[in-house]
Amino acid sequence: MSLIIAVDGPAASGKGTIAARLAAHYRLPFLDTGLLYRAVGMGVLASSGSLDDAEAAEAVARTLDPASLSDDPQLTTGQAGEAASRIAGYPGVRAALLELQRDFAAQPGGAVLDGRDIGTVIAPHAPAKLYVTATPEVRATRRWKQLTARGDAIAYKAMLADILRRDERDAGRGAAPMVQAPDAVLLDTTEMDIEAAFDAARRIVEAARVRSGL
Ligand code: C5P
Numbered sequence: 001m002s003l004i005i006a007v008d009g010p011a012a013s014g015k016g017t018i019a020a021r022l023a024a025h026y027r028l029p030f031l032d033t034g035l036l037y038r039a040v041g042m043g044v045l046a047s048s049g050s051l052d053d054a055e056a057a058e059a060v061a062r063t064l065d066p067a068s069l070s071d072d073p074q075l076t077t078g079q080a081g082e083a084a085s086r087i088a089g090y091p092g093v094r095a096a097l098l099e100l101q102r103d104f105a106a107q108p109g110g111a112v113l114d115g116r117d118i119g120t121v122i123a124p125h126a127p128a129k130l131y132v133t134a135t136p137e138v139r140a141t142r143r144w145k146q147l148t149a150r151g152d153a154i155a156y157k158a159m160l161a162d163i164l165r166r167d168e169r170d171a172g173r174g175a176a177p178m179v180q181a182p183d184a185v186l187l188d189t190t191e192m193d194i195e196a197a198f199d200a201a202r203r204i205v206e207a208a209r210v211r212s213g214l
Pocket of ligand 1: 011012033034035037038081084085086088089114115116117118166170
């Protein structure tokens, strides 16, 4: 067995930062799977398609080049997040992105992946699973600070509404809904700064390593 670390949870819970820090700590390759969905959403918009068109979204997902994703600033915008969550419910889109995520997880030395369905669908046998969460208000504040710091004009109230809408859509969809895997450890970062959250995450992974002899 290799050290696959599955990090799931809602938007702005801290899961992305935690996953990246875990990958650096354990020297493992890291995939932010949200970027795949964001790229598909933006791809649909760029081809002037509609986010309501499941077939168009699936076509974009099938031709997605994962190598083109890193460092594209467009993908980290609120618009990309919203577009991603609109197309992420289409089973055809999820199927098109499944194999590349599973292949990434299956690398010999292990890997860290963050998303919504890593511990439930992509890597159900991962020895280390975390479900990272925080209250919607704290998550909205974090995301609002991030976006305003880089000049995006958005009101806190709109940010909170966006987070709540996204939670509802991600948790409510039929295909691979956002849910804590039964064997995932819950990490609530509401009262934690990033150092405390990373420390708690590392301890969860260490316990999983001991448990699975890795
Ligand atoms: O994590 P991030 O905010 O980048 O994800 C954007 C959207 O992509 C999520 O709101 C969700 O709808 C979708 N997503 C998903 N499954 C994943 C990762 C992201 O459905 N594994």
